[in-house]
Amino acid sequence: MTAWEIKGWCPGALRPMQSGDGLVVRIRPPLGRLTPAQANAIADASETHGNGVIDLSARANLQLRGVTEASHPPLIQDLRAQGLIDPDIKTESLRNLIVTPFRPVGAGDSTAALADTLTAALSRMPRLPGKFGFALDTGPRPVLTGASVDIRVERCTDGRLILRPEGHPLGQPVTELAADAIAMAEWFVASGGVTNGRGRMAALIARGIVPPNCTLAPADPLPAPQPGLHPDGALIALAFGQMRAATLQALSALGHEIRPTPWRMLLLVGATSAPRITGVLTDPADPILRITACTGAPACPQALGDTRDLARQLAPHLPGTQTLHLSGCAKGCAHPAPAALTLTATGQGYDLILDGTAADTPSLTGLSPQAILDHLKAPNAPYL
Numbered sequence: 001m002t003a004w005e006i007k008g009w010c011p012g013a014l015r016p017m018q019s020g021d022g023l024v025v026r027i028r029p030p031l032g033r034l035t036p037a038q039a040n041a042i043a044d045a046s047e048t049h050g051n052g053v054i055d056l057s058a059r060a061n062l063q064l065r066g067v068t069e070a071s072h073p074p075l076i077q078d079l080r081a082q083g084l085i086d087p088d089i090k091t092e093s094l095r096n097l098i099v100t101p102f103r104p105v106g107a108g109d110s111t112a113a114l115a116d117t118l119t120a121a122l123s124r125m126p127r128l129p130g131k132f133g134f135a136l137d138t139g140p141r142p143v144l145t146g147a148s149v150d151i152r153v154e155r156c157t158d159g160r161l162i163l164r165p166e167g168h169p170l171g172q173p174v175t176e177l178a179a180d181a182i183a184m185a186e187w188f189v190a191s192g193g194v195t196n197g198r199g200r201m202a203a204l205i206a207r208g209i210v211p212p213n214c215t216l217a218p219a220d221p222l223p224a225p226q227p228g229l230h231p232d233g234a235l236i237a238l239a240f241g242q243m244r245a246a247t248l249q250a251l252s253a254l255g256h257e258i259r260p261t262p263w264r265m266l267l268l269v270g271a272t273s274a275p276r277i278t279g280v281l282t283d284p285a286d287p288i289l290r291i292t293a294c295t296g297a298p299a300c301p302q303a304l305g306d307t308r309d310l311a312r313q314l315a316p317h318l319p320g321t322q323t324l325h326l327s328g329c330a331k332g333c334a335h336p337a338p339a340a341l342t343l344t345a346t347g348q349g350y351d352l353i354l355d356g357t358a359a360d361t362p363s364l365t366g367l368s369p370q371a372i373l374d375h376l377k378a379p380n381a382p383y384l
């Protein structure tokens with residue numbers, strides 16, 4: 001029994017989720033990209049119908065915060081005019097697809113055709129859990145390996161496409177993408193992957209249950225990308241994956257196609273220099289990028305303490321290459337996996353957890369923000 005609420009589904013635009021600062025409206029950019037006009041419309045809609053705060057989710061979606069019951073219908077109308085809204089909730093909730101941001105523009109973008117094929121196939125999938133997702137990671141080497149999905153489309157070193165179930169090192173050769181993806185989803189359901197409407201592929205694989213014909217290894221994955229210039233454009237970061245509407249307006253005014261990524265960064269396609277815009281981080285050495293912090297109090301109703309203000313205070317004192325996960329409660333939304341160093345708000349200060357998740361047994365408990373700062377500033381801090 002957990003102390004926090006597990007929803008088992010992701011918010012959408014048509015089915016927003018209530019949070020401490022209003023409705024969270026999640027936009028799933030079609031094929032993982034936004035035109036400058038679409039990005040500008042999202043920024044305008046955030047200011048007009050929300051509180052002007054926009055999150056970038058770990059599934060490469062954009063979330064508008066602070067929307068109300070009254071402002072939701074006109075918001076949807078504005079976004080629908082930009083081609084950003086699915087026809088209905090069912091279609092929207094099925095479209096759990098992350099597309100690699102690193103791919104050519106225009107006719108050379110074979111990934112876009114694959115994304116169209118896979119998107120069309122989603123409506124023919126068996127009934128899958130709400131968080132079940134797909135990654136189309138079809139560059140020469142996978143780059144989305146850190147993203148939380150269930151079925152991956154990747155390439156072998158010889159360029160062949162494979163379908164790899166999350167948690168297994170090998171995948172099946174792809175003969176016909178739509179049919180093969182549907183078959184793997186059907187296998188997942190038939191093999192007992194779903195219990196009470198929930199379940200993830202990695203958990204099924206961990207039970208030793210593996211789909212047939214998984215014989216091909218993907219090419220070696222690329223390391224997690226850093227902010228800076230890449231062959232496809234400029235990758236810019238946002239502290240905690242959050243920006244003000246004005247930042248997105250300024251980015252859209254640069255005129256580049258914008259591709260949200262699961263690394264809480266945006267790719268400005270074709271940009272040859274890093275933009276200087278308030279709220280945009282372009283230095284990979286910026287210590288704030290070494291802190292993962294969830295929404296926390298007051299915007300998350302389950303939070304037992306602040307996260308992001310504290311993260312900003314701690315960042316300049318974080319030594320060397322030290323990373324930190326700051327969680328508003330033991331649910332650990334922002335980093336469900338173990339982290340080297342985690343601070344979890346408890347309502348009685350913060351617990352410090354070493355090499356564990358936000359819910360693991362702490363090494364120190366009840367730390368005040370000042371005690372944490374003092375600890376970080378101490379020479380040879382014993383827990384770092």
Ligand code: SF4
Nearest residue numbers: 294300328329332333
């Ligand atoms: S981990 Fe953070 S965002 Fe998730 S429920 Fe707890 S406080 Fe809210």
